[in-house]
Amino acid sequence: MPRYALAIFDFDGTLADSFPWFCSVLNETARRFGFREVQEQERDNLRALGSREIVAHLGVPLWKLPAIAAHMRQLNAQSQGEVRLFDGVEQALANLARHGIRIAVVSSNAEETIRRTLGRAADHVSAFDCGASLWGKSAKFKAVAKRLGIPRERAIAIGDELRDIEAARKAGMACGAVTFGYNAPAALLAQWPDLVFTDFADLQAQLTSG
Known part of the structure; x- marks a missing residue:
């Protein structure tokens, strides 16, 4: 058993x-919601951090997280097969x-x-x-x-x-x-x-x- x-x-x-797709929409989302954009060379360093550390590192206001999450869900729903x-x-x-x-x-x-x-x-x-x-x-x-x-x-x-x-x-x-x-x-x-x-x-x- x-x-x-x-x-x-x-x-x-x-x-x-979905990580490649996430990277492709992250900076557009950063510009929309006013947090720091991520350079390609930073990505490996961010993969070593927990979510709270990433939020702090990018300067994401906590009160914006629900709206950011909703936006990302909407983008994902529109991705039409990009995520496999x-x-x-x-x-x-x-x-x-x-x-x-x-x-x-x-x-x-x-x-x-x-x-x-x-x-x-x-x-x-x-x-x-x-x-x-x-x-x-x-x-x-x-x-x-x-x-x-x-x-x-x-x-x-x-x-x-x-x-x-x-x-x-x-x-x-x-x-x-x-x-x-x-x-x-x-x-x-x-x-x-x-x-x-x-x-x-x-x-x-x-x-x-x-």
Whole structure:
């Protein structure tokens, strides 16, 4: 029997390769909302920082974050296929479901956008909880586990950012980190996540091994 009965996935940077798209719209968003633009040579340094550090570094007023998030969701909804799933996502989700592992997606992105990008892979998802604030995932992790009737100790939250690890621990769940998303692998490993995944073949192997 697999150790975890529920795998809660982040979307952007975890299931979907959205970092290139994010970089392509970031400076337009910075000009619109009045925070500092990012030079290309800065990107690797920013990948080592947590979300609070990035917000401070770019001089983003906290009161503008909801409007910025809404704007980014709107741009993503209009992207029409620019953001694609990472290789192996559909097969991995199908395999987890076959092993009796329930799947949920918790994201700040819009559910409609996520479903469109997932395509057939959405059929394997038992629950969506979308529109999370930048630091509001912990409550949503707990709500999804409660809704699906799965004890938190049998759930793992999987993401690509330091805030995903923080939220999972705050929710009393295990945390898994993928090394191919927004935050750099070294920054993630420094937080000692319970599991680390290098690709989706590795992820499904680890989660179904018991």
